[in-house]
Amino acid sequence: MSDGPCRPGGTVLLTGLPSSGKTTIATATRTRVAEAGYAVEVLDGDDVRGRLWPELGLTPDDRKQNLGRITTLALMLARHGVLVLVAAIAPYAADRELMRVRHEDAGLDFAEVHVATALSACEQRDVKGLYGRRARGELTQLTGVDAVYEExxxxxxxxxxxxxxxxxSTDRVLDLLLRRELIAAPPLRNGRP
Known part of the structure; x- marks a missing residue:
């Protein structure tokens, strides 16, 4: 836990297609917020699944369970004043809504950021090689291609x-954090606000 400014915790969900930039933005935001002295954590959907519950796959039920478990973890951290940045595809509107409701029920802030990068740009980036594997027939049920993503x-x-x-993009997320009073002042970038 940081010795920096004490603020209430909360969760920001960055949701979007694979390779849309969710983790990149979450990580850049974490760096800036941490440098300003706030307790902050990134929970990446794929990373958390792989490390904590590798038994979950990519079926609709497994995706629901993954986001549900991430929500539980985010709530545990947020209750202790941590700002939690969740970078997850989170393809289903009902699961994202449940995440919001669970935060509201706990008296914690929740914000949803749609990283709405076009499929064509995501395919070009193909950070994890998923689109290439899908094109070669090695992978099915890729969100946004042959599996649903409810925007x-x-x-x-x-x-x-x-x-x-x-x-x-990071500045826009920081502005959202300021407006929601999850941080008190804009963190510096390269020594300037």
Whole structure:
């Protein structure tokens, strides 16, 4: 836990297609928030699944369980004043809504960020090689290709990482954190606000 400013914890879900930029933005935001002295953690959906519950696959039920477990972990951290940045595909609207309700029930802030990068840009990035594997027939049920992604209708923030830099996207998330009073002042970037 940080010795920095004491603020209430909360969770920001960054949801979007594979390779849309969720983890990149979450990680950049964590760096800036941590440098300002806040307790902050990134929970990446694939990383958490692989490390904590590798028995879960990519079926709709497994995806629901993964986000449900991540929500439980985020709530545990947020109750102790940690700002939690969840980077997860989270393809189903009902599961994201349950995440919001569980935070509200616990008296904790929750915000949804839709990383709405176009499928074509995600395919070009193909950070984990998923789109290439899908094209070669080695993978099925890829979200946004042959598995559903239900786009958020009213996210707190929508961004297209193909149309802005990492710094610009990070600044927009930081502005959201300020507006929701999860941080008190904008963290510095390269020694300036």
């Amino acid at each position: 958020p209708l009213l996210p707190h923030l929508r961004m297209d990482t193909a149309a802005e830099t990492v710094d610009e």
